[in-house]
Amino acid sequence: MTSSRRLSVFLSSLSFRVVVGLVAGLVVGALAQGSGSPVALGAVGVVEQLGQVWLNALRITVIPLVFGLLVTGIVSIADAAATGRLAVRALVVxxxxxxxxxxYGILAGLGLLALWPIDPxxxxxxxxxxPVEAAAEVGAAAKTDGFKAFLDSLAPANLIQAAASDGVLAVVVFAIVFGFAATRLRAELRRSLSTFFEAVAEAMVVIVHWVLLAAPIGVFALALGVGLRAGLGVAGTLGHYIAIVCLSQIGLILLTYAVAVVFGRxxxxxxxxxxxxxxxxxxxxxxxxxxxxxxVDRARTALGIKASTAGLVxxxxxxxxxxxxxxxxxxxxxxxxQLNGVELGLPALIAGGLTAFAVSIASVGLPGQVSxxxxxxxxxxxxxxxxxxxPLLLAVEVVPDILRTVGNVTADLAATRIVQGRDEAPEPDPGAAI
Structure with a gap:
């Protein structure tokens, strides 16, 4: 694809429209603040509430989407492991x-924000x-007073109540247990159950796609309030956010090189x-x-990996x-x-790490905005x-998303080389003897 063609695709993409919505909202909000017109300020308040409705429409899909993706993901991993030792070795890696x-993600994020904190x-x-409703929500994890409360949150007496009160970690843990339990069922029951939750997840993805069609409007509405109360000065904070996320990922990519060299020989x-x-x-x-x-081509021709290994891993x-x-x-x-002044204790960090590990598997294959x-x-x-x-951070996710993909491709090839372990002689071409 030529550079002009790629630019044309980007300009017609949802990501570009969301960025436009963000910039337009900040500018219009700042202009309304400068005008001081009661009519303009009242109109901004009404539009801002539409942004909160849009955000709630996204939130309502999170629990069923993550649950369905985790169950189907665990079943698919179990099926892959059953294909042989090479697949098991790859999954272990x-x-x-x-x-x-x-x-690394926890240490790098905390370290970068300690060295380069957000301007208060x-x-x-x-x-x-x-909006006040969104800014005031703080989940239970940050309020835990120790490991007893954290452990209690892993197995609540009422899963529905835990989900309703944003006890996501409990839902994630139960989904993982449920998924492994599903792998012990007879093949026909396992397939039926996996198909059901796959359908649930796909239905949630469709709903999220519908909601994201209105993302430029939703982000515009939320950015309008930010521009009204904060002006255009928030652009610096958003730039700082992009830098922190990108630096975390660049560090991971460099670390992946080191892992490939040491363990991939x-x-x-x-x-x-x-x-x-x-x-x-x-x-x-x-x-x-x-x-x-x-x-696949680079693994076979430049990394000394057998075609059969590259084709599976x-x-x-x-x-x-x-x-x-x-x-x-x-x-x-x-x-x-840090932006919200939430003090994260060890239980909250462990909860975040466990959830991050689980949803990294669950969100694979989803489009960028959905994931x-x-x-x-x-x-x-x-x-x-x-x-x-x-939603405001989603609007500037374009740059970090590029590094996400580059890092994933780097890690995929590093992991494949580690699974291989050493250079292999090229496999004979079956057609050569004919």
Missing amino acids: FGVMLTGAVI ESGRALLAGI ISLGRFAQAIAPAQVVAFSTQSSLASLPAM LPLAVAVFRLTSPVANLAVCLYVA FFAAVGPICLAMGCPLGVL
Whole structure:
């Protein structure tokens, strides 16, 4: 695809329209603030309430979407593991790398925000524009007084009540247990149950798509209040947010290179040169699936990986493995926490890490805008962070999303090389002897 064609596609995309909605809302809100007209200020208040309705329409899908995706994801992983030792080895590598990514994501997010904190005045200005209903919501995780309360939240007496009170971690834990229990059923019952929850998740995705069609209007409405109360100065805070999330992901990508060199038994120069073409495809398409042909080619021709290994591990990685997800999502949630002045204790961080690990599997394969809310929303709720600012952060997700894809492609190839373990001689061409 030529650069002019890519630009044309971006200008017609939802991401571009959402950015336009954000900028227009901030500008119109700032102009209304400058005018001081009672009529203009009253109109802004009415439009702002429409933004809250749009945000609630997104929130209502989070619990059933995450539950359905987790159940079907666990069943699919169990089915993949049943295909043989190579698949099991790949899943173990994925699991270890994801665990490391969660730990890194928490440490990197906290470290970056400690070294480069949010400007208090700019943060207060941004929050001043968020509707009161959204800004006041704080989940139970941030209020826990110790591990007893945290452990109690893992197994509540009433799951429905826990879901209604944003006890997302309890829902995630039950969904994981339910998914593993489903893998013990007879094949026909397992397929029926998996199909049901797959249908539930797909229905939620359709609803989210419908809601996201109004995203430019919803973001405009929410940004209008921000522009009214904070003016255009919030642009600096949004730029700071982009920098923190991107730096977290860049650090992960560099760490992935080191992991590939140490555990994949390959030189840094060779690994970097081998994966560069696949990274270019990832950068231009922002899709791991679209990058799969390039990944398979580079794995076979430049990374010394057998065709049979690349043919199994890379598609499996695209299906269930997204290394940048917990890092980027935790960076978002930690930013939201500092922005709202939420003090995160160890229970809240553990709750956020466990949820980030789970939803990184559940959200694989979802479109960018859908996965942002499906992944970040539950983690924020598990950590006790309000959701009101998320639509504004979605509007500037374009740049971090590019790094998400580049990081995922890098991790997929690194994991495949680790599963291979060493260079292999090319397999003979079956047609050569004919």
